[in-house]
Amino acid sequence: MYAIDDQLIDRFHICDDYLQPLLAAVHRSPGRRPRCLCSATETGGVDMYVARIGGRYVLKRMPGTGPHHAPACPSFTPPVELTGLAPLIGTAIREQPGTGLTRLTLGFPLTRHPARASTATTGQCDAAAENECDNAKLSLRGLLHLLWDEAEFVRWVPAMAGRRRWPAIRRYVLLAADAKATKSRTLAELLWLPEPFTVAEKIDIAARRATMFAPYAASGRHKRLLLGLGEVKDIGAARFGRHKLIVKHAPDCPFILNPETLAILHRNFATELGLRQALPDTKLIALFTFGITDAGVAVADRVALMNVTADWIPFESVFEHTLVTGLVARSRRFRKAMRYNQPATHALAALILTDTDPPTACYLISAATNGAPAPNDPNLPLAQWIWNTSIQAMPQIPAPITAVSAAGPRRVSTTNPAAEEAYDPTFAKEAQSWTKHTTAQMNSPKADCAKTSDTSSR
Numbered sequence: 001m002y003a004i005d006d007q008l009i010d011r012f013h014i015c016d017d018y019l020q021p022l023l024a025a026v027h028r029s030p031g032r033r034p035r036c037l038c039s040a041t042e043t044g045g046v047d048m049y050v051a052r053i054g055g056r057y058v059l060k061r062m063p064g065t066g067p068h069h070a071p072a073c074p075s076f077t078p079p080v081e082l083t084g085l086a087p088l089i090g091t092a093i094r095e096q097p098g099t100g101l102t103r104l105t106l107g108f109p110l111t112r113h114p115a116r117a118s119t120a121t122t123g124q125c126d127a128a129a130e131n132e133c134d135n136a137k138l139s140l141r142g143l144l145h146l147l148w149d150e151a152e153f154v155r156w157v158p159a160m161a162g163r164r165r166w167p168a169i170r171r172y173v174l175l176a177a178d179a180k181a182t183k184s185r186t187l188a189e190l191l192w193l194p195e196p197f198t199v200a201e202k203i204d205i206a207a208r209r210a211t212m213f214a215p216y217a218a219s220g221r222h223k224r225l226l227l228g229l230g231e232v233k234d235i236g237a238a239r240f241g242r243h244k245l246i247v248k249h250a251p252d253c254p255f256i257l258n259p260e261t262l263a264i265l266h267r268n269f270a271t272e273l274g275l276r277q278a279l280p281d282t283k284l285i286a287l288f289t290f291g292i293t294d295a296g297v298a299v300a301d302r303v304a305l306m307n308v309t310a311d312w313i314p315f316e317s318v319f320e321h322t323l324v325t326g327l328v329a330r331s332r333r334f335r336k337a338m339r340y341n342q343p344a345t346h347a348l349a350a351l352i353l354t355d356t357d358p359p360t361a362c363y364l365i366s367a368a369t370n371g372a373p374a375p376n377d378p379n380l381p382l383a384q385w386i387w388n389t390s391i392q393a394m395p396q397i398p399a400p401i402t403a404v405s406a407a408g409p410r411r412v413s414t415t416n417p418a419a420e421e422a423y424d425p426t427f428a429k430e431a432q433s434w435t436k437h438t439t440a441q442m443n444s445p446k447a448d449c450a451k452t453s454d455t456s457s458r
């Protein structure tokens with residue numbers, strides 16, 4: 001339930017058309033704060049704000065307020081310190097609630113100088129490792145994690161099982177890119193994701209793609225680059241000694257990899273490539289910059305990779321895959337924590353269980369991790385669960401205790417998860433939402449009422 005002034009609005013009606021004029025009016029009056037009434041501990045509700053995304057007005061949580069929401073609330077996020085996002089807030093990622101715009105400082109170039117032969121000679125943060133850089137700038141991998149985080153594919157509830165498909169992934173990633181800008185360009189104008197492929201629309205899809213790419217083929221001293229995001233179908237040999245990246249849904253659009261780009265990819269993302277080879281029922285997501293040659297050939301410049309489960313939930317190791325898929329199989333609820341720029345040796349929470357009371361931060365550490373996780377802030381209601389993968393089998397996962405309905409605490413059935421979903425209207429509604437999104441062809445993004453995330457309130 002939300003409150004705008006004295007008016008109470010059901011969470012699932014907040015995106016209805018009849019409320020758009022009200023949200024527009026609030027958007028024009030930044031002093032008016034809608035409130036989310038999910039948390040019993042926040043007697044006055046948690047402040048929100050209205051942003052304009054994809055041409056519609058939507059509610060978003062205020063920066064830094066994610067932990068104040070009830071764990072079951074879509075606006076809940078764990079404390080930002082548990083994730084790799086914390087050092088980037090206010091530096092590489094600067095959110096402006098007054099305008100709804102998020103400014104990003106990128107640690108990789110969006111232009112390619114003709115004299116620069118390859119990625120190997122560029123960038124302040126990418127020479128050593130494509131996926132890690134100083135916290136004043138967002139690495140390519142960090143941007144991929146930000147988009148996934150913002151698109152809410154880090155959040156899992158059982159009702160989502162079997163309902164995530166590429167059309168929905170594409171739609172929400174494009175929405176996540178909306179209202180974000182680099183120093184000179186908006187992310188939405190840069191980002192390309194392949195349209196869901198159908199034979200009937202094959203020619204039209206290719207034509208729309210060519211229209212988007214065409215302005216970037218112009219000759220010039222500095223070649224402007226685009227950003228591409230897709231599921232990797234293959235990285236293999238092309239003719240004449242080159243290699244190519246093929247993404248699903250765009251088999252007719254290979255992205256040529258020159259030898260230097262390929263070498264850096266193999267060096268910096270050997271773990272991700274190895275995991276994809278070892279775990280057949282997983283996916284590999286690529287975010288890459290690419291240019292268009294004067295002849296219209298797409299050439300990748302830099303590539304970042306991320307492993308996700310069959311349900312599109314990110315993971316970093318076989319152990320984490322075991323944990324995530326085990327939780328999904330047990331119908332648990334959780335929120336995956338993303339690493340952003342932070343190295344794999346840094347002990348960050350892997351995920352936060354949101355169906356325990358209090359929520360539980362789950363850590364996976366090993367002999368390669370630098371130290372133990374920092375103790376939780378005593379002022380935050382949060383438990384810790386630590387699995388040292390170097391010396392022990394997976395410890396018992398804390399049992400679910402509390403309800404996830406925003407209406408209040410409720411004991412969860414551990415014997416019949418299906419019945420639990422039927423009981424909880426929150427998840428029934430969420431399931432309908434996912435079904436709707438995954439059955440439609442979504443060629444252009446539209447704002448969705450369920451998107452209430454910001455970039456700075458993890």
Ligand SMILES: [Zn+2]
Binds near residue numbers: 076
């Ligand atoms: Zn809330």
